[in-house]
Amino acid sequence: GAGVSQTPSNKVTEKGKYVELRCDPISGHTALYWYRQSLGQGPEFLIYFQGTGAADDSGLPNDRFFAVRPEGSVSTLKIQRTERGDSAVYLCASSLLGSNEQFFGPGTRLTVL
Amino acid sequence: GESVGLHLPTLSVQEGDNSIINCAYSNSASDYFIWYKQESGKGPQFIIDIRSNMDKRQGQRVTVLLNKTVKHLSLQIAATQPGDSAVYFCAERIGNQFYFGTGTSLTVIP
Numbered sequence A: 001g002a003g004v005s006q007t008p009s010n011k012v013t014e015k016g017k018y019v020e021l022r023c024d025p026i027s028g029h030t031a032l033y034w035y036r037q038s039l040g041q042g043p044e045f046l047i048y049f050q051g052t053g054a055a056d057d058s059g060l061p062n063d064r065f066f067a068v069r070p071e072g073s074v075s076t077l078k079i080q081r082t083e084r085g086d087s088a089v090y091l092c093a094s095s096l097l098g099s100n101e102q103f104f105g106p107g108t109r110l111t112v113l
Numbered sequence B: 001g002e003s004v005g006l007h008l009p010t011l012s013v014q015e016g017d018n019s020i021i022n023c024a025y026s027n028s029a030s031d032y033f034i035w036y037k038q039e040s041g042k043g044p045q046f047i048i049d050i051r052s053n054m055d056k057r058q059g060q061r062v063t064v065l066l067n068k069t070v071k072h073l074s075l076q077i078a079a080t081q082p083g084d085s086a087v088y089f090c091a092e093r094i095g096n097q098f099y100f101g102t103g104t105s106l107t108v109i110p
Helices: none
Strands: A005-007 A010-013 A019-024 A031-037 A044-050 A053-056 A065-068 A075-079 A088-095 A108-112 B004-006 B010-014 B019-025 B032-038 B045-051 B056-058 B062-067 B072-077 B086-094 B097-100 B104-109
Touching (some): A019 A108, A044 A065, B019 B032, B045 B062
Antiparallel strands (some): A031 A044, B004 B019, B019 B072, B086 B097
């Protein structure tokens, strides 16, 4: 079956612009996570969805970051007024509820010029 | 974030030998510890997990050992193959959050 997909695979934007990153989880996976990974580092937790609601958004670095999952499937990570420090690979993962086995997408590489 | 560290950022092993990747953690509130493998250009891939009240768990060619006394976790890979070359992350689960370490890059020498 299809795995987790993320679009776009690469995004280059200018400082101050708004970007949206999309995640299509595995069908039937209730849990969805967003992570940010900088070069040479492990993934950094951003937000966790259980169904449609953001069950834990404590990892979002500031109020420029926001994520939605309106129908409990596809999720969008939104970043306002992008800064150069936002440049990273943004990873999405989904899993069955309560499982430690997260299935990661290939990520979106965001570059803020 | 929580502190999950790894000993030795790089590790090279001969094909067929066993590999041991180590990880230290600091938070005793962890529910689970998980190992992930990440190949270049891809997202991490789940390998194995261990509940915090266990000492050892075995999978296919992999064994995870947990020493809660010294807050140390290790991943042992038996008969390492070229396809095992990747970055390995340990992660700890606390509630709904997963905290990843910085990774160990494993290179398998043919």
